[in-house]
Amino acid sequence: MTTTPRSPASISITRLLRGLGLAAASVAASVAATLPAHAADKFTFLTNWYAQAEHGGFYQAQATGLYTRARLDVTLKMGGPQVNLMQLLMAGQADCIMGYDVQTMKAWEQGIQAVTVAAAFQKDPxxxxxxxxxxxxxxxxxxxxxxxxxxxxxxxxxxxxxxxxxxxxxxxxxxxxxxxxxxxxxxxxxxxxxxxxxxxxxxxxxxxxxxxxxxGWPPYATTVVCSVDTVKTKPKMVAAFVKASMEGWKSYLAGNPAAGNALIKKDNPNMTDALIANGIAKMKSEGVVFGGDAATQGVGIVTDERMKKTYDMLVANKLLNAAKVDLKKTYTTQFVKDLKVMP
Missing domain, CATH: 3.40.190.10 (Periplasmic binding protein-like II)
Incomplete structure (x- = not known):
């Protein structure tokens, strides 16, 4: 079979097109190199007190890069005796806060729409x-x-x-x-x-x-609480924060807590190594984080049965007005039910 020889002109055009393709690829690569990587989403979490071992999982997630790998730029802000967490949450000064079931449920009596999305502590300390x-x-x-x-x-x-x-x-x-x-x-x-x-x-x-x-005291503690608006408008960010935080708790209590402890002491210079060590030891021995339903369903788990138990206890003791508070609105299991960060 004979082939038709390509003309010098066609060869030149082919080479030109190849050259243009290579040049375009080179230019594209150069441009890509100068563009910033996908920016991490800024996320502010407000704790309920000065930094301590009982906040360790969040500090561990920050210190070990778990939040960064989740594409979050997290700011951990300390609470304190004069800090009104719910007020700051509703004012948009924090994406989520460190909460407590009793506080979150009672907030709905005043029309504050706050939602528990995870519970780091299966036991209130x-x-x-x-x-x-x-x-x-x-x-x-x-x-x-x-x-x-x-x-x-x-x-x-x-x-x-x-x-x-x-x-x-x-x-x-x-x-x-x-x-x-x-x-x-x-x-x-x-x-x-x-x-x-x-x-x-x-x-x-x-x-x-x-x-x-x-x-028999039933509430969860050291919960992650967000506004209804945040849950609706930033579900991926909330999910990423919850997952990284619960992985942080596993790392803090089952691994080496040194990185988290260093950040705790940076935020709260009055915190001593002895008090931190004691806090960690007590959380481990009493099953505060890894006990309860977390043992079989993963760190951070929130269940319908447990929340109903707390709600019913509050109503029975006249600490909550059932007519004003719909239990189902005070929490969601969507971010933890399939998380499975096992101890």
Whole structure:
């Protein structure tokens, strides 16, 4: 078979087209190199207090690049005693906040549309601390109990109804352990990783610590709470933040927490290594993050059954007006039900 030879003109045109193709590809590559990569979405998360081990999963996610890999540019802002989290959330100063079931459900009574999207803590770390001679919670019935203003409108009514305690037992808690150390007939409120450690360190006694969650107190704690608007308009960002945060909690408690701890101490220079270590140890030993439903359904899980239990308890103790609050609007499981960040 004979072939028709290509003319010099056709060869020149072919070479020209190839050259133009190569040049175009080169130009495209050069332009692409000068363009910025896909910008990370800015996301602000406001915590409920000064940085501490109990916030460690979020700081770990920041420190180890989990948020960055999720294409999020996350800012962690500390809360504090004068910080109104819900107000700042509704004002758009944060995309989501560190919340608490009781607070979030009650917010709906005032028309604040806030939604729980994940729960880092399967157990609320709230505790009642007693002197060593007290072995059972029921033995506190004739003791003076120091309770702060927040406790009086959350767990105290539940304690009264379940154990038959009375308001006559209550005295104000002033966030000092000295009254407790001075009187063996006094018990006080506390936080699992904080006051018991201070009492052991300063008082040289090992107190009896009752974790309210182990007594039946049902709310989740250290939740991720967003506005209804954020959930509707930024679902991918919320999903990415929840996933990276829960992976952060797994890394913090099951891996090396050093990176997260460094950021915690940077934000809160008053935080000591000993207090951080104690907080981590207590979260592990008491199953605060990995216990409950998280053991089988993954870190951050929120279930309908658990939320209904909290809702019903609040209504029964006249802490929530059922006529004003639709339980189903206060939370969503869409971001955690299939997440499966297993401990």
């Amino acid at each position: 709230a505790v009642i601390i007693a002197h060593p001679q007290i072995k059972k919670f029921e033995e506190l019935k004739d003791k003076t109990i120091l309770v702060g203003s927040a406790g009086l409108v959350t767990y105290w009514p539940w304690i009264k109804s379940k154990y038959g305690f009375t308001d006559s037992q209550v005295r104000p808690y002033t966030f000092s352990i000295q009254p407790f150390l001075a009187d063996k007939n006094i018990a006080q409120q506390g936080y699992l990783g904080s006051e018991p450690f201070s009492i052991e360190t300063e008082g040289k006694i090992k107190p009896t610590v009752f974790l309210l969650a182990d007594q």
